Amino acid sequence: METNITWQQLIDEYFFAKPLRSASEWSYTKVFKSFVHYMGPLSCPNDVTYHKVLAWRRFLLKEKKLSGRTWNNKVAHMRAIFNYGIQRGLLHYDENPFNNSVVKPDKKRKKTLTQAQIEYAYQIMEQYENQENTGLGLKYSRCALFPAWFWLTILDTLYYTGIRQNQLLHIRLNDVDLREGQIRLITEGCKNHKEHYVPVISFLRPRLTCLMEKAQSEGLKGNDRLFNIALFTGKDPAIGDDMDSPQVRAFFRRLSKECQFAISPHRFRHTLATEMMKMPEQNLHMAQSVLGHSNMKSTLEYVENDIAVMGRALEAQFMQIKAAHARSIYSGLTKNR
CATH class of the missing domain: 1.10.150 (DNA polymerase; domain 1)
Structure with missing residues (x-):
């Protein structure tokens, strides 16, 4: 031993x-x-x-x-x-010292973005994109928000698919099928090790198409990572072997500073799940499929109770209670006549 x-x-x-x-x-x-x-x-x-x-x-x-x-x-x-x-006999313990040390976690609301916050973030990035298109962006090329067109494509992909950052960084050129309107999320990037697909909706298609065209013109091959900023800046590879990306962290850190509120890849994911569950035609199974969860419990953790919906439900419930009570009183009065 x-x-x-x-x-x-x-x-x-x-x-x-x-x-x-x-x-x-x-x-x-x-x-x-x-x-x-x-x-x-x-x-x-x-x-x-x-x-x-x-x-x-x-x-x-x-x-x-x-x-x-x-x-x-x-x-x-x-x-x-x-x-x-x-x-393996490397340690002399009869019992693992880390056993029985977990705590009951607080149940906190998932961190989401309001529609106004999302629109504001896009407005800021579109301003930088305009500077880029007019040549003014050259003065700020060291800024983490450039190239703005590339980061806007990342925002679109996160916003309109709800995928994780790790899944995004694993997407290769040949994982995107615009003809079929889908993106393959390979097992290496998925938390549950299960490959699945997400749709390419109309709002995502324009910028994603532009990214693919520019990537191919730069010589990107089918198995190369698509969301690699180094391809368009000529700098060192932006994605390490561990799929970490300092540039992605720097981008969201700078964008959060510009917006004056926290914005991150996972907040888009939380937001999509929450918004889906506000729509009556949606259901838990649909949200589970979009998010790629193996079990329903994971999906439920992403979903917040909508205060407005809760208010309407309570309003309707008490309207029924009061109406029933009024009817019973009226019925009693008529019987006593």
Whole structure:
């Protein structure tokens, strides 16, 4: 049995044994490093105790003000690594120290965008696009919002499909079929590892068509990533092996600053799900299909109760109650005559 395995050896062994995606390895590494930093440079994996795990939990929840959901995510990652270490005899624990440490997460509203916010974001980007078209944009080429036409295409794709950022960055040129009006989302980019398709609606088609034409003129091949800004700027590849994109982060950070409210790829996704469920002709199964969820529970988490709809429902309910009560009173009065 290994009694003095190092942190690096443990995470290396775990990644060697588990066929994880690059993005998943990145997530595990981020959580792992944060815990190692908390434990200190002289510690090793076999120094962890249940009490230290709870102390870390208290530190993150009380001092760092992290949410219960974020904490539970960290626990899930660390528990998986330690389970592997224990099973392989790399760690000496009888029980995983991360067991029984999850908390009940607060039920918060999903972060969505109002229609006014979406329109305002588009207005800002269209102003930059106008500068670009008149040549004024050359002075601001270092700005994260340029090339504006490219970022507007990304906004369109996120807004009109509700896909995740990771799915967007995995889209290849030959995944887009404009003739059939669909985009294939390959398994590598999907959270549930299931390939599915989303439609190309009329609002998305113009900018998406333009992007594909420009990409092909730049020599993009069928299996090349379509939403790679480096193709149009001549800079280093914008998408790493882990499908991380500093340029995408920089774009949404700058756009949020310009708009003076937070805007992100996932807020478009939340918004689409919520808006779909406000429409009476839609249903949960349709929203589930569009979002690509494996189970209904995931879809329900994306859906907010519409206050206006709730108000109308309560209004109608109490109108019926009061009408029924009035009828009963009237009936009683007539019987007593």
